Amino acid sequence: MERIVMKFGGSSVATTEKIAHVAQLIVAEVKKGNEVAVIVSAMGKTTDTLLALANDLNPHASKRELDMLLMTGEQVTASLLALAIEARGHKAKSFTGWQAGVRTESVYGDARIEDVQAAKVQSTITSGGVAVITGFQGIDIDGELTTLGRGGSDTSAVAVAIGISATICDIYTDVEGVFTTDPRVVSSAVQLHEISYDEMLELANLGAGVLHPRAVEFAKNHQMPLRVRPAHKKGKGTTIKEEVNLEANLSVRGIAFEQNVARITIMYETPYNGSLASIFTTLANHHLNVDIIVQSIQQDLQPSVSFSVKKEDFDEVIHVLDANKSNLRYQRLDFEEGLAKVSIVGSGMVSNPGVAAEMFDALRVATIPIKMVSTSEIKVSVVVPESAMVEAVEVLHAKFKLHTAI
Amino acid sequence: MERIVMKFGGSSVATTEKIAHVAQLIVAEVKKGNEVAVIVSAMGKTTDTLLALANDLNPHASKRELDMLLMTGEQVTASLLALAIEARGHKAKSFTGWQAGVRTESVYGDARIEDVQAAKVQSTITSGGVAVITGFQGIDIDGELTTLGRGGSDTSAVAVAIGISATICDIYTDVEGVFTTDPRVVSSAVQLHEISYDEMLELANLGAGVLHPRAVEFAKNHQMPLRVRPAHKKGKGTTIKEEVNLEANLSVRGIAFEQNVARITIMYETPYNGSLASIFTTLANHHLNVDIIVQSIQQDLQPSVSFSVKKEDFDEVIHVLDANKSNLRYQRLDFEEGLAKVSIVGSGMVSNPGVAAEMFDALRVATIPIKMVSTSEIKVSVVVPESAMVEAVEVLHAKFKLHTAI
Numbered sequence: 001m002e003r004i005v006m007k008f009g010g011s012s013v014a015t016t017e018k019i020a021h022v023a024q025l026i027v028a029e030v031k032k033g034n035e036v037a038v039i040v041s042a043m044g045k046t047t048d049t050l051l052a053l054a055n056d057l058n059p060h061a062s063k064r065e066l067d068m069l070l071m072t073g074e075q076v077t078a079s080l081l082a083l084a085i086e087a088r089g090h091k092a093k094s095f096t097g098w099q100a101g102v103r104t105e106s107v108y109g110d111a112r113i114e115d116v117q118a119a120k121v122q123s124t125i126t127s128g129g130v131a132v133i134t135g136f137q138g139i140d141i142d143g144e145l146t147t148l149g150r151g152g153s154d155t156s157a158v159a160v161a162i163g164i165s166a167t168i169c170d171i172y173t174d175v176e177g178v179f180t181t182d183p184r185v186v187s188s189a190v191q192l193h194e195i196s197y198d199e200m201l202e203l204a205n206l207g208a209g210v211l212h213p214r215a216v217e218f219a220k221n222h223q224m225p226l227r228v229r230p231a232h233k234k235g236k237g238t239t240i241k242e243e244v245n246l247e248a249n250l251s252v253r254g255i256a257f258e259q260n261v262a263r264i265t266i267m268y269e270t271p272y273n274g275s276l277a278s279i280f281t282t283l284a285n286h287h288l289n290v291d292i293i294v295q296s297i298q299q300d301l302q303p304s305v306s307f308s309v310k311k312e313d314f315d316e317v318i319h320v321l322d323a324n325k326s327n328l329r330y331q332r333l334d335f336e337e338g339l340a341k342v343s344i345v346g347s348g349m350v351s352n353p354g355v356a357a358e359m360f361d362a363l364r365v366a367t368i369p370i371k372m373v374s375t376s377e378i379k380v381s382v383v384v385p386e387s388a389m390v391e392a393v394e395v396l397h398a399k400f401k402l403h404t405a406i
Numbered sequence: 407m408e409r410i411v412m413k414f415g416g417s418s419v420a421t422t423e424k425i426a427h428v429a430q431l432i433v434a435e436v437k438k439g440n441e442v443a444v445i446v447s448a449m450g451k452t453t454d455t456l457l458a459l460a461n462d463l464n465p466h467a468s469k470r471e472l473d474m475l476l477m478t479g480e481q482v483t484a485s486l487l488a489l490a491i492e493a494r495g496h497k498a499k500s501f502t503g504w505q506a507g508v509r510t511e512s513v514y515g516d517a518r519i520e521d522v523q524a525a526k527v528q529s530t531i532t533s534g535g536v537a538v539i540t541g542f543q544g545i546d547i548d549g550e551l552t553t554l555g556r557g558g559s560d561t562s563a564v565a566v567a568i569g570i571s572a573t574i575c576d577i578y579t580d581v582e583g584v585f586t587t588d589p590r591v592v593s594s595a596v597q598l599h600e601i602s603y604d605e606m607l608e609l610a611n612l613g614a615g616v617l618h619p620r621a622v623e624f625a626k627n628h629q630m631p632l633r634v635r636p637a638h639k640k641g642k643g644t645t646i647k648e649e650v651n652l653e654a655n656l657s658v659r660g661i662a663f664e665q666n667v668a669r670i671t672i673m674y675e676t677p678y679n680g681s682l683a684s685i686f687t688t689l690a691n692h693h694l695n696v697d698i699i700v701q702s703i704q705q706d707l708q709p710s711v712s713f714s715v716k717k718e719d720f721d722e723v724i725h726v727l728d729a730n731k732s733n734l735r736y737q738r739l740d741f742e743e744g745l746a747k748v749s750i751v752g753s754g755m756v757s758n759p760g761v762a763a764e765m766f767d768a769l770r771v772a773t774i775p776i777k778m779v780s781t782s783e784i785k786v787s788v789v790v791p792e793s794a795m796v797e798a799v800e801v802l803h804a805k806f807k808l809h810t811a812i
Contacts (some may be wrong), residue, residue: 016462017697023463056422057429057486058493065492069485072478076456080463086471089465099549120549130755142525143505254649381689 003125004029007135012231013077014044016084021232023084025172026116036124037164039080039135039157043074047301063108065122067137067147072098072133074153082132091129095120098139098162100131102159106140110149113138113156113218116122116163125164131380132158136381151212155392158218158226168239169224172231177238178203178210180402181255186394188403192238192253200226201343202379216240224323251348251355252400252403257393258341259373259386261291265334265351266321267304274307278328280323286320288313290342292381293373300332302373306372311337340389343381344396356380362399368392411575413445413541413563414674418637419483420450422490427638429490431578432536436496441531442595443570443633445541446487452638464663467720469514473543473553477503478557481522481541498533501526504545504778506537508565512546515557519544519562519624522569526597531570532571539566564624564632575630578637583644584609584616585810592800594809598644598659606632607648608751622646628709657754657761663799664747665792666717667697669777671740672727673710682711683733685727690727694719697747698780698787708737712778714789717743739763745777746795748788750802762786768805774798780800 006026011017029036050069052062075185078094085092102118124131135153138146139197148155154171161169176191178200183189195203197220204213212226219226219240229237266279276295288309295305309317314337349355356373358379363370368391372383384392399404412432419425435442441504456475460467484500491498507523521774530537539560541755554561560577567575580596584606589595601609603626610619616634625632625646637645672685682701689784696716715723729740755761762779767787769776774797778789789799803809 016459016612020463049536053422053482053486054489057426058489061489065485065488065498065500067490068502069482072481074473075478075481075603076459079471080459080473083467084461086468087466092471094471096474096551099551145502145505289512 001033001035002037003164004165005010005037005039005157005161005164005166007153007169008041008231009153009173010041010044010047013040016080018232019041019043019077019081019084020242023081023088025231026081027086027088027090030130037121037125037131037133037166038081039133039161040155041135041153041276043077046073046076050230053242059390061105064144067145069110071134071137071145071147074136078132078134085130085132086121087348089317091127092132093124094132095134097134097137098145100133100160101163102138102156104140104146104148105139106142106146106255108144109147111138111140111146112338113148113159116159116210118160118163119343121160122164136247144183151214154212154215155218158215158222158224162222166224168227169219170227170229170237171215173230174231175210175228176230176233176235177228178183178240178254180253180405181393181397183195185257185390186397188307188394188397190403190405193236193406194239195253197343197346198378199347200345200378203254203256211240224354251346251352252344252402253346253348253405254344255393255396255402256343257389259389260306260335261339261341261383261386262311262314263306263335263339263383264314264317264321265304265366266330267302267332267334268329269331271305274377275328275330279305281319282324282328286316288317288320292372292383294374295374308339308341308372312388331404336371338386339398341381341383341391341398343379343394344400345379345402348376349380350377358399359396362395363392366391366395368395388403407439407441407443408573409496410574411443411445411563411567411570413559413577414447414637415574416447416453418441419446419487420485424638425449425483426488426490426577429487430496432487433496434496436536442528442754443531443537443539443572444487445539445559445566446480446483446534447541447559449478449483452479452482456622470550473514473551474621477540477543477551477553479549484538485541488536491536491538497533498538499530499535501540503540503543503562506539506566507569507692508539508544508562509556510544510546510552512550512552514550514552515619517544517546517552519565521553522565524566524569528570533558534803535701539737547674551593557620560618560621564621564628567626568628568744569629574633576633576635576643577621578635579616580637581616581634582636582639582641583634584646585658586659586811587663587799587803590797591663591778592803594800594803596809596811599642599770599812600647601659602753603648604784605644605753607731607784609660609662610751615738617646628764634684653778656757657752658750658802658808659754660753660809661794661799661802661808662749662751664796667714667745667747667789668717668720668743668793669712669714669741669745669789670720670723670727671710671712672734672736673708673740674735675783677738678711687709688730688734689723689726692722693728694723698778698789700778700780714745714747714778742777744792745789746792747789748798749785750787750800753784755786756783762804765802768801769798772797772801774801
């Protein structure tokens with residue numbers, strides 16, 4: 001007997017037919033003798049529909065009321081799924097986030113989970129029932145209801161799994177698992193059977209999009225094994241855990257990529273110490289996110305700092321920098337749009353210092369120019385022309401033999 | 407400054423336009439300096455839509471899960487209405503039933519309110535905010551969420567009004583108030599400005615349909631003044647309270663009527679004491695509701711008991727009586743369909759014993775046959791042919807000068 005958490009996202013429960021299918025998957029686990037807690041998101045486009053209603057009435061809706069509104073979506077799914085399980089002759093109880101004991105900080109719209117007091121869920125599953133819990137939501141210390149923001153249901157699933165000491169937290173999705181890179185773009189991409197938390201974190205942050213980084217980080221901190229599995233197909237999925245058994249000890253495990261990147265460079269007459277802090281504080285105050293930052297001060301060269309931003313933020317960043325030119329004391333700006341970021345990720349890179357060099361060499365051979373470079377212990381990112389992005393991914397996928405990954 | 411509760415039913419909040427209008431009504435009360443708590447139902451047909459989804463998945467849905475599902479409807483309305491009030495520059499907070507402290511017994515689908523712990527609502531309204539509360543729902547002692555069943559939102563409104571010691575509980579509806587009889591049927595019907603709890607209870611039970619009897623009874627027990635008001639028109643509505651100031655001391659205050667009534671008479675060879683109890687226990691065990699019951703045992707006449715049932719229950723009642731003929735030890739059944747019930751209601755009838763006689767005389771003059779009679783302290787009901795129902799109501803409306811009522 002295992003104690004498992006199963007999480008189903010919005011597209012897996014978009015219709016009553018899909019909910020009925022999900023109920024079958026759950027009942028199959030119960031029949032194996034497993035104790036099952038389930039986390040669900042709102043059905044398909046429910047959230048968008050509710051947001052449209054809110055927008056009709058108040059385009060500047062308060063976060064508190066948006067939370068109250070949106071959290072009804074998960075409650076509808078949870079009760080319908082409980083009914084569908086009951087229809088198959090098994091016991092099931094739906095719980096709102098607060099009923100399941102999900103305590104969060106006192107923030108609307110983007111709260112972090114502080115604690116899960118899972119006594120109710122525990123007593124339901126130990127007595128043979130399925131606990132179906134609304135993802136994405138919790139309660140603060142004052143009894144105010146909160147939502148967790150983007151990727152919240154993944155985080156709910158991990159938190160409940162930790163709260164009930166589950167053996168594994170299964171995240172059911174539209175995809176078959178985690179791949180070496182996006183299989184829609186690179187046909188030789190292969191599914192990974194296992195990947196480490198750190199690798200998954202880098203891939204998730206880089207836009208691989210299968211799992212929310214907060215959920216992965218939460219799982220890592222509590223050593224809760226995660227598994228990404230297909231909801232509407234057979235398949236073992238990909239397990240995310242601390243130690244990965246690499247039969248073939250590949251240093252690179254995956255390649256992430258992201259379009260719509262722009263580079264901005266700020267040039268100074270003379271270097272001044274406060275510059276970096278002032279620039280990025282100013283941008284942060286305007287809620288503008290910066291990704292890669294590169295600064296290299298050399299004798300004989302004009303001092304400068306370069307950074308990448310998303311295309312959608314580009315105009316606003318330029319506007320803010322212009323408006324603050326005198327405060328920031330820079331001479332001029334240089335920028336380039338139409339770029340993309342390509343990153344190789346792998347825990348094995350820590351002990352393999354030649355990996356970055358191999359990457360640059362492969363891109364040189366393919367005559368793909370590198371505009372920026374950023375490295376971390378388990379990742380190397382390069383900024384390249386957007387037009388060369390797919391070719392760069394393919395070249396690197398082949399170079400690091402990712403088609404043989406497992 | 408007054409502290410008021412405003413309740414809006416499903417049809418008053420069926421669209422975002424209607425919600426915006428309701429927000430205006432609320433803001434108008436706030437601008438008068440009043441403290442306002444609002445109770446809302448689910449938007450229009452939301453409940454039916456949710457029930458259809460549930461039925462897709464499980465035609466024998468558990469009441470617990472139906473409660474979890476349906477209560478989302480009110481939460482959507484409450485948060486949207488709070489947003490609409492905020493859009494008009496006023497503070498508002500939505501609360502679920504449990505957040506508003508509505509405690510119920512541990513029954514799903516038809517729970518009764520036990521208590522309202524309204525501290526949160528109170529602190530919201532005393533600080534100048536509008537508290538918007540989901541009707542129809544509460545929480546039991548184990549933290550399970552419950553719904554109140556039919557008319558539940560009216561009851562929620564009264565309970566919250568009592569909990570916060572409101573000066574009045576305004577029930578906004580599609581109608582202009584309580585009328586002497588249904589104005590769609592009798593053109594001379596007039597609106598009453600005031601009516602007593604007891605009269606309203608009799609009218610509500612008799613199908614006047616404006617207010618749920620549970621809500622009226624609850625208000626009566628706590629002496630909470632109720633007012634039925636039009637949501638989408640100007641109008642003072644009808645106030646329901648203990649003492650009614652009758653300038654013209656009319657003994658009859660209203661006439662209720664109901665179609666689709668059938669009479670069943672059970673005849674015995676010899677009277678036997680247990681008969682009444684056995685019959686009505688048997689019918690109650692089959693969830694068959696009986697309305698008027700008339701028994702009159704006389705020397706020289708064959709003993710019998712007559713009662714009225716709704717047309718939709720008629721076949722089932724006959725079937726159950728047939729199946730239990732030997733237990734119930736009766737000789738034969740007699741019945742008549744195509745009947746209607748007409749009732750005159752008025753607290754003044756207690757001290758006015760001639761009222762029933764006036765009613766019978768008016769019907770005799772109009773040659774309307776009376777099939778059954780039932781009386782209480784403030785009501786006389788007669789069963790007449792359905793074809794004569796409207797005429798009977800008109801005759802009685804004129805006889806008791808209800809067109810002059812106030």
